[in-house]
Amino acid sequence: MTSVRAHRRRTAVAIATVLVIVAVFVVRLVDVQVVRADTLDRQAAERRGDVSVIEGTRGSILAEDGTVLARTVLRYNFIATPKYADKGTRTENGKAVKVTLQQAADAIAAITGQKASDITGPIEDALKQNKNSEYALVVKNVDASTYQKISALGISWLDAKSHQVRVYPDGAVAGNILGFLNGEGTAQAGLEKEYDKCLASSNGEQTYQVGADGVTIPGSTKVQKAAKNGGDVVTTIDPDLQWFSQDEIEKTVKELGAQFGMVSVVSVKDAKIKVAAQYPSADPNNLDATGTQYWKAMMFQDMYEPGSIFKPVTAAALLDTGMVTPTTQLVVPDTLSPQEGVFVSDSESHPVQNLTLTGVLTESSNVGMSELGTKMSDKERYDFMRKFGFGSTTGANFPGESAGLLSKPSQWDAQTRYATTFGQGLSTTQAQMMSAYQAIANGGVRVPLSLIAGCRQADGTMTDVPSSTGTRVVSKQTSQEILGMLENVLKGGPISTLPNLEIPGYLVAAKTGTAQEPDGNGGYKQSYYVSVMGVAPVDDPQYIVSVNIGFPTTITSSLAAGPLFKTMMSQVLKTFRVQPSTAPPADYPDTY
Amino acid sequence: MSQATASLPSTRRAPERRTPPRLEALPRASRRARPKLFYAAVAVMTVMAVVVVQLLLSIGVSQGAYRIESLQQTKAHLARQYQQASEKVQTLSSPQNLAANAVALGMVSDASPVYLRLSDGAVIGAPTPASATADSTGQLVQNALTAGIPLVTASKSAKAPKDSKAAQGTATQTGTGAATGSTASGTGESGTPDSNQSSDDDSPVPWTGALPAPSTH
Numbered sequence: 146m147t148s149v150r151a152h153r154r155r156t157a158v159a160i161a162t163v164l165v166i167v168a169v170f171v172v173r174l175v176d177v178q179v180v181r182a183d184t185l186d187r188q189a190a191e192r193r194g195d196v197s198v199i200e201g202t203r204g205s206i207l208a209e210d211g212t213v214l215a216r217t218v219l220r221y222n223f224i225a226t227p228k229y230a231d232k233g234t235r236t237e238n239g240k241a242v243k244v245t246l247q248q249a250a251d252a253i254a255a256i257t258g259q260k261a262s263d264i265t266g267p268i269e270d271a272l273k274q275n276k277n278s279e280y281a282l283v284v285k286n287v288d289a290s291t292y293q294k295i296s297a298l299g300i301s302w303l304d305a306k307s308h309q310v311r312v313y314p315d316g317a318v319a320g321n322i323l324g325f326l327n328g329e330g331t332a333q334a335g336l337e338k339e340y341d342k343c344l345a346s347s348n349g350e351q352t353y354q355v356g357a358d359g360v361t362i363p364g365s366t367k368v369q370k371a372a373k374n375g376g377d378v379v380t381t382i383d384p385d386l387q388w389f390s391q392d393e394i395e396k397t398v399k400e401l402g403a404q405f406g407m408v409s410v411v412s413v414k415d416a417k418i419k420v421a422a423q424y425p426s427a428d429p430n431n432l433d434a435t436g437t438q439y440w441k442a443m444m445f446q447d448m449y450e451p452g453s454i455f456k457p458v459t460a461a462a463l464l465d466t467g468m469v470t471p472t473t474q475l476v477v478p479d480t481l482s483p484q485e486g487v488f489v490s491d492s493e494s495h496p497v498q499n500l501t502l503t504g505v506l507t508e509s510s511n512v513g514m515s516e517l518g519t520k521m522s523d524k525e526r527y528d529f530m531r532k533f534g535f536g537s538t539t540g541a542n543f544p545g546e547s548a549g550l551l552s553k554p555s556q557w558d559a560q561t562r563y564a565t566t567f568g569q570g571l572s573t574t575q576a577q578m579m580s581a582y583q584a585i586a587n588g589g590v591r592v593p594l595s596l597i598a599g600c601r602q603a604d605g606t607m608t609d610v611p612s613s614t615g616t617r618v619v620s621k622q623t624s625q626e627i628l629g630m631l632e633n634v635l636k637g638g639p640i641s642t643l644p645n646l647e648i649p650g651y652l653v654a655a656k657t658g659t660a661q662e663p664d665g666n667g668g669y670k671q672s673y674y675v676s677v678m679g680v681a682p683v684d685d686p687q688y689i690v691s692v693n694i695g696f697p698t699t700i701t702s703s704l705a706a707g708p709l710f711k712t713m714m715s716q717v718l719k720t721f722r723v724q725p726s727t728a729p730p731a732d733y734p735d736t737y
Numbered sequence: 738m739s740q741a742t743a744s745l746p747s748t749r750r751a752p753e754r755r756t757p758p759r760l761e762a763l764p765r766a767s768r769r770a771r772p773k774l775f776y777a778a779v780a781v782m783t784v785m786a787v788v789v790v791q792l793l794l795s796i797g798v799s800q801g802a803y804r805i806e807s808l809q810q811t812k813a814h815l816a817r818q819y820q821q822a823s824e825k826v827q828t829l830s831s832p833q834n835l836a837a838n839a840v841a842l843g844m845v846s847d848a849s850p851v852y853l854r855l856s857d858g859a860v861i862g863a864p865t866p867a868s869a870t871a872d873s874t875g876q877l878v879q880n881a882l883t884a885g886i887p888l889v890t891a892s893k894s895a896k897a898p899k900d901s902k903a904a905q906g907t908a909t910q911t912g913t914g915a916a917t918g919s920t921a922s923g924t925g926e927s928g929t930p931d932s933n934q935s936s937d938d939d940s941p942v943p944w945t946g947a948l949p950a951p952s953t954h
Contacts, residue, residue: 212830213827216827218824219817219820288821288824289817289820289821290821292817293814293817293818312824312882313882314824314827314828314830314831314882315831315832315833315880316831316833316878316879316880316881316882316883317878317879317880318831318832318833318878318880361802361805361806362802364798384832385832388832388833388836388878389832391877392836392877392878395877395878396877426878426879428879428880428881430880430881430882431881434879434881645849648862649851649852649862649863650852650854650861650862712848715848715849715850718850719850725852725861
């Protein structure tokens with residue numbers, strides 16, 4: 146009996162011990178194979194094999210029609226191992242044959258267009274310093290087809306390494322808006338910088354093991370971290386129209402002996418910037434061809450005193466508060482000196498005129514505008530200017546965008562109080578002027594300017610879509626009255642002496658400007674900043690076009706900008722297939 | 738433990754061993770010996786079979802590895818060709834290049850468009866012929882990428898260098914084919930992508946198909 150019981154106890158103990166041991170192993174197994182599997186796997190792979198980086202690609206900048214404006218491509222460098230350069234082979238008809246350094250260099254040079262000495266030189270230099278040298282860079286930055294050709298030579302001591310390069314297929318077209326990267330690939334300016342978060346990619350990592358023959362051992366490649374490609378920025382710029390504008394502004398600036406010029410186009414309903422052209426412009430593929438002062442986007446980063454093109458803003462404020470109507474009558478002399486230290490004059494001397502508000506805008510009378518504008522309280526006028534967007538950056542958030550200069554009424558001296566009615570004594574950017582005109586043309590509702598439609602992520606979703614919520618600045622009636630008054634500028638204003646300025650079939654509202662710019666010493670420069678801004682068609686406003694020419698020498702009045710304005714407006718209406726006007730013109734009288 | 742196992746059969750077998758004859762131990766021993774040999778043979782055969790199968794499998798897998806390697810090279814090669822081709826298309830379709838070629842072919846743009854209003858058939862604007870000479874070379878706006886691209890009119894007259902280039906293209910083609918072939922160890926796949934190498938030719942592609950026409954309503 147005792148032996149049977151003892152036997153059973155021993156069996157139980159044995160089974161229990163075995164079970165415990167099995168349980169311990171099971172726990173350990175689960176821990177190793179399931180719980181810590183990933184970590185251990187990675188550690189093992191890293192210890193046994195090689196780690197390589199999977200490069201993510203920076204996103205492209207596209208136009209809305211899909212045209213590529215900026216993209217990242219691979220370029221190749223070829224690196225020689227100088228210590229083997231004399232005992233090299235190359236592949237001919239599938240067999241390795243001996244090749245001397247000179248023969249190999251000749252073959253490479255024939256492909257790249259280098260001289261053979263460009264290849265032998267670095268190799269010999271490296272060998273002079275160290276006869277066991279393993280590094281000499283012989284071919285730099287070649288594209289894929291050259292890479293294929295050189296690789297096909299099969300030179301045993303030559304190795305290729307790829308790197309990413311940013312290219313801009315359309316060159317200087319919108320180059321100043323796109324911006325550029327520095328040598329390290331960091332965004333420096335423009336959309337590249339503004340939407341760097343969207344465009345940026347992140348590199349991944351993989352581990353693998355290689356057999357003695359250089360082939361990766363099957364199943365050993367493990368992606369530890371997947372690479373992430375950047376998203377694409379879709380810009381609102383129309384590349385063809387942008388090119389046309391840049392081509393035209395360059396011709397005009399050169400003809401007029403001017404220093405620089407700008408052309409901008411913005412759609413009225415959604416405030417999308419279609420063109421932001423400038424001359425001189427920068428080609429991001431080759432920035433050195435352009436002076437550094439023109440690497441910026443002048444539309445956002447340059448401020449200037451706008452001059453007479455600002456008058457519609459004052460007029461809109463006056464109309465909206467009900468102080469005037471388009472036919473308000475006014476007696477306008479050519480100079481005005483209402484108090485000590487204030488002197489306002491029109492650009493040309495003229496006898497006293499009986500002008501309506503419309504006539505003041507058509508003739509662009511500083512005196513007339515001063516008389517009317519100062520009837521309004523400074524505070525109220527200032528508030529209108531702020532609502533039109535002056536003194537703050539536009540919604541485009543362009544890197545380095547200027548907010549212009551608009552001081553508070555308390556800081557205005559007597560002259561400034563008058564000058565601000567006709568666009569002097571304050572500074573704006575071209576973008577701010579476009580934004581103000583957009584509000585006037587869009588029935589009084591200002592929509593923030595936008596340069597991009599959004600950031601298209603890899604999965605097709607659009608993020609960073611700019612806000613299109615507008616704020617009302619003036620009433621719809623004010624908007625219509627301003628546009629109606631500005632119809633007269635091309636018919637009877639200072640630039641109407643130019644032949645062939647109207648666009649048949651379309652009602653065009655326009656305003657000229659001949660602004661004086663500060664000389665930096667408290668006075669004004671002798672030369673002018675001439676401009677024409679306009680909206681068409683008036684009965685259903687679609688596009689705003691602005692032409693600015695800096696300091697022309699052959700023609701110094703706004704006549705200089707007139708022909709280009711017409712060319713641009715015609716091209717815009719043609720490009721976007723805008724329907725001709727159907728409504729009759731407003732026909733406000735200029736005089737009484 | 739040994740004591741326990743020794744005592745265990747003695748207690749159990751005790752009743753069985755009463756009747757059976759005493760000389761039955763030997764045949765039992767021989768019967769036991771035969772299965773031992775059989776099982777050993779089966780075990781050795783199994784092990785050998787496993788080894789052979791594993792060898793075959795690993796040959797298959799490593800063959801696959803070479804194939805994967807070769808296909809990956811082909812993929813990289815095709816990706817490079819695609820990048821090269823798309824880059825070229827994008828540069829060629831840049832407005833600078835298109836405009837310069839249009840001007841070279843004698844095209845001019847009419848600066849005064851005239852519109853036909855469909856509702857009443859009215860002609861808006863005065864139709865005027867465009868000037869016979871273009872007022873622009875189309876090349877004012879810089880583009881470092883289009884600098885080396887010949888105009889379509891230039892490449893027509895320069896037929897001879899193109900032929901030599903084509904010859905060079907075929908030479909590279911066989912070279913690359915052989916290079917990838919050596920690592921691909923006869924999978925026969927590597928030749929396919931290289932046959933498109935002549936895409937490096939710079940000559941314009943002749944248009945085939947209908948000319949694009951604007952859609953009218």
